[in-house]
Amino acid sequence: MSTLLGNEIHVFLVGPGGVGKELLHQIQETKPEIRVVGLGNSRFMHFDPNGIDLDSWETLIADEPMSLDGFIERMVSLHLDNSVFVDCTSSEAVAATYATILQSHISVVTPNKKANSGPFSTYLELQNLSEDVKFLYDANVGAGLPIIHTIQTLRRAGDQVIKIEAILSGTLSYLFNTYDGSLPFSTIVRHAQRKGYTEPDPSEDLNGMDMARKFLILAREAGYALERSDIDILPFLPESCFDAPTVEEFYQRLADYDEQLSYLVKDAADKGAKYRFIGTLEDGRATLSLKAIGPDHPFYHISGTDNIAAITSRNYPKSPVVIKGPGAGATVTAAAVLANIVQN
Amino acid sequence: MSTLLGNEIHVFLVGPGGVGKELLHQIQETKPEIRVVGLGNSRFMHFDPNGIDLDSWETLIADEPMSLDGFIERMVSLHLDNSVFVDCTSSEAVAATYATILQSHISVVTPNKKANSGPFSTYLELQNLSEDVKFLYDANVGAGLPIIHTIQTLRRAGDQVIKIEAILSGTLSYLFNTYDGSLPFSTIVRHAQRKGYTEPDPSEDLNGMDMARKFLILAREAGYALERSDIDILPFLPESCFDAPTVEEFYQRLADYDEQLSYLVKDAADKGAKYRFIGTLEDGRATLSLKAIGPDHPFYHISGTDNIAAITSRNYPKSPVVIKGPGAGATVTAAAVLANIVQN
Numbered sequence: 248m249s250t251l252l253g254n255e256i257h258v259f260l261v262g263p264g265g266v267g268k269e270l271l272h273q274i275q276e277t278k279p280e281i282r283v284v285g286l287g288n289s290r291f292m293h294f295d296p297n298g299i300d301l302d303s304w305e306t307l308i309a310d311e312p313m314s315l316d317g318f319i320e321r322m323v324s325l326h327l328d329n330s331v332f333v334d335c336t337s338s339e340a341v342a343a344t345y346a347t348i349l350q351s352h353i354s355v356v357t358p359n360k361k362a363n364s365g366p367f368s369t370y371l372e373l374q375n376l377s378e379d380v381k382f383l384y385d386a387n388v389g390a391g392l393p394i395i396h397t398i399q400t401l402r403r404a405g406d407q408v409i410k411i412e413a414i415l416s417g418t419l420s421y422l423f424n425t426y427d428g429s430l431p432f433s434t435i436v437r438h439a440q441r442k443g444y445t446e447p448d449p450s451e452d453l454n455g456m457d458m459a460r461k462f463l464i465l466a467r468e469a470g471y472a473l474e475r476s477d478i479d480i481l482p483f484l485p486e487s488c489f490d491a492p493t494v495e496e497f498y499q500r501l502a503d504y505d506e507q508l509s510y511l512v513k514d515a516a517d518k519g520a521k522y523r524f525i526g527t528l529e530d531g532r533a534t535l536s537l538k539a540i541g542p543d544h545p546f547y548h549i550s551g552t553d554n555i556a557a558i559t560s561r562n563y564p565k566s567p568v569v570i571k572g573p574g575a576g577a578t579v580t581a582a583a584v585l586a587n588i589v590q591n
Numbered sequence: 592m593s594t595l596l597g598n599e600i601h602v603f604l605v606g607p608g609g610v611g612k613e614l615l616h617q618i619q620e621t622k623p624e625i626r627v628v629g630l631g632n633s634r635f636m637h638f639d640p641n642g643i644d645l646d647s648w649e650t651l652i653a654d655e656p657m658s659l660d661g662f663i664e665r666m667v668s669l670h671l672d673n674s675v676f677v678d679c680t681s682s683e684a685v686a687a688t689y690a691t692i693l694q695s696h697i698s699v700v701t702p703n704k705k706a707n708s709g710p711f712s713t714y715l716e717l718q719n720l721s722e723d724v725k726f727l728y729d730a731n732v733g734a735g736l737p738i739i740h741t742i743q744t745l746r747r748a749g750d751q752v753i754k755i756e757a758i759l760s761g762t763l764s765y766l767f768n769t770y771d772g773s774l775p776f777s778t779i780v781r782h783a784q785r786k787g788y789t790e791p792d793p794s795e796d797l798n799g800m801d802m803a804r805k806f807l808i809l810a811r812e813a814g815y816a817l818e819r820s821d822i823d824i825l826p827f828l829p830e831s832c833f834d835a836p837t838v839e840e841f842y843q844r845l846a847d848y849d850e851q852l853s854y855l856v857k858d859a860a861d862k863g864a865k866y867r868f869i870g871t872l873e874d875g876r877a878t879l880s881l882k883a884i885g886p887d888h889p890f891y892h893i894s895g896t897d898n899i900a901a902i903t904s905r906n907y908p909k910s911p912v913v914i915k916g917p918g919a920g921a922t923v924t925a926a927a928v929l930a931n932i933v934q935n
Binding site: 273276277278391392393396397400401403404405406542543545547548550551552553562563565566567568569570571572573578579582583585586589590 | 617620621622735736737740741744745747748749750886887889891892894895896897906907909910911912913914915916917922923926927929930933934
């Protein structure tokens with residue numbers, strides 16, 4: 248990528264929280280060629296064209312009040328070669344600035360899914376702006392797993408994606424990899440929450456919305472002009488679970504469903520099958536649903552919180568390309584962002 | 592990659608055999624921006640700076656007698672922007688020209704493993720020459736599977752590879768995925784040969800040498816300065832099988848070993864394990880050997896001729912990144928070469 252060649256890369260980072268903080272740590276440890284020139288959090292921002300001292304960025308950042316427009320103006324006005332805007336927020340407002348930034352000849356690298364899972368017109372606009380400067384977002388799906396990369400590489404060589412199956416939620420992966428009907432499902436969810444595998448409100452994982460956003464991005468990368476509303480989510484829990492006013496009430500309502508789920512899972516087991524919550528793209532239609540799969544299916548044998556994707560294409564018609572591994576976490580997400588920053 | 596930017600890419604291809612022929616087909620079908628300017632096989636070569644008509648390259652190529660030096664001289668003297676030398680031979684002599692070509696500011700893309708699995712000094716020299724112009728060889732291992740890419744991406748972000756396990760031979764994968772001791776092993780090998788899964792002399796697959804070359808490349812990509820002689824191959828067949836004077840004699844000697852292998856595999860099955868021929872890189876040591884693995888191992892459940900690699904790193908310490916799928920064949924190999932040609 249021409250703009251990122253040369254010795255020094257100038258990074259402008261917004262959102263030095265979990266992933267962003269880990270990214271700054273990884274830059275400091277391994278990348279002397281990267282100068283972090285601008286830093287902004289929700290309250291403050293700080294710039295230093297000579298590079299911010301990463302030993303004390305947490306103090307230095309409290310320099311000026313943060314304003315997103317001000318941050319971008321300053322970044323653009325510095326006119327530094329090999330500038331990269333890195334968005335480690337999950338903000339829609341920040342995502343809405345990418346087009347302007349790319350038009351200012353500054354690359355954008357982000358794990359933030361908001362832009363790519365918004366309207367298709369936005370996705371397309373950003374794709375079209377990614378030429379001399381780059382818009383790179385490998386960490387949008389599966390963190391450091393080469394899922395987006397693989398789809399892009401197949402298509403770059405003229406291949407056509409025929410089918411994608413994927414489990415893109417560590418939480419949903421864990422729940423169905425662990426649940427065999429012996430303990431109540433609601434208990435398994437409580438265990439997952441205690442292990443830190445769920446959002447503070449687990450219903451946010453169980454409704455499949457986050458996975459749907461990731462799956463939408465994969466479908467678009469595969470060449471399908473889908474909108475978020477085109478992804479059919481077939482929930483495996485009754486609607487009542489999702490409008491519970493409190494987390495405790497959610498668990499109560501979930502428990503009412505334990506017996507039914509247990510019957511379903513044990514019945515599948517009798518037939519040699521297991522349930523997995525799977526995103527499926529086929530014939531241009533994208534669906535997320537609970538599926539009973541047998542031992543021949545590549546998703547039958549996964550365990551823990553692993554993500555997995557199986558890509559069938561014209562060149563891979565019978566046995567798909569399968570990619571599996573941990574698909575979340577600050578370390579691997581930050582590493583994926585860093586790989587995109589130094590990509591050449 | 593700066594040299595491959597711009598509208599047109601000028602390809603100089605040697606070796607329009609299986610993979611090379613398929614590559615020309617894929618270029619013709621999907622890549623109007625690629626002009627094939629030079630073509631050479633073992634006997635002839637042909638150049639056309641305006642682009643060789645790919646409908647009739649098989650006739651046009653019989654233009655001048657082939658000389659490797661002459662081919663390279665002509666390519667260099669044409670001074671075309673975005674020139675890429677594509678080596679689809681398996682020749683050592685062609686591999687020996689890459690350094691000169693890269694020094695002439697022409698990128699090199701190849702599925703030919705000879706250079707990267709030769710002396711480490713050669714590997715290192717080519718890595719160092721890959722800057723403004725690129726030396727790209729994703730198809731060296733696993734054809735279109737993103738195995739080399741994943742190791743490179745992890746390391747680019749400062750990660751350290753701790754362990755690699757891999758099955759990089761479709762033949763050896765098939766044999767042990769299929770063999771359960773009920774039919775004699777020598778019969779399974781005959782079946783594999785009949786299905787076209789082996790070399791004309793199957794002992795060339797069973798000696799593990801080809802897989803060792805691929806595994807050596809992975810070890811080098813992971814940062815280990817290993818030579819071919821550092822890869823320990825623990826053969827699973829007696830030496831006598833490998834110096835058989837004819838293929839029929841090889842099968843005779845293999846059959847003498849059927850009972851012993853059957854005992855081994857059935858004994859493992861009694862303990863819930865299966866044998867797989869696996870390359871293992873750990874603590875800087877690389878070994879290829881038959882290993883008994885249990886159902887928790889990601890290689891237990893593979894089938895057919897799939898390749899598979901599991902990469903454990905500092906960032907992926909517990910659950911490795913696993914990549915699986917068809918790892919050979921003209922279509923997927925040519926597509927991987929094409930993706931490297933148009934890589935930006």
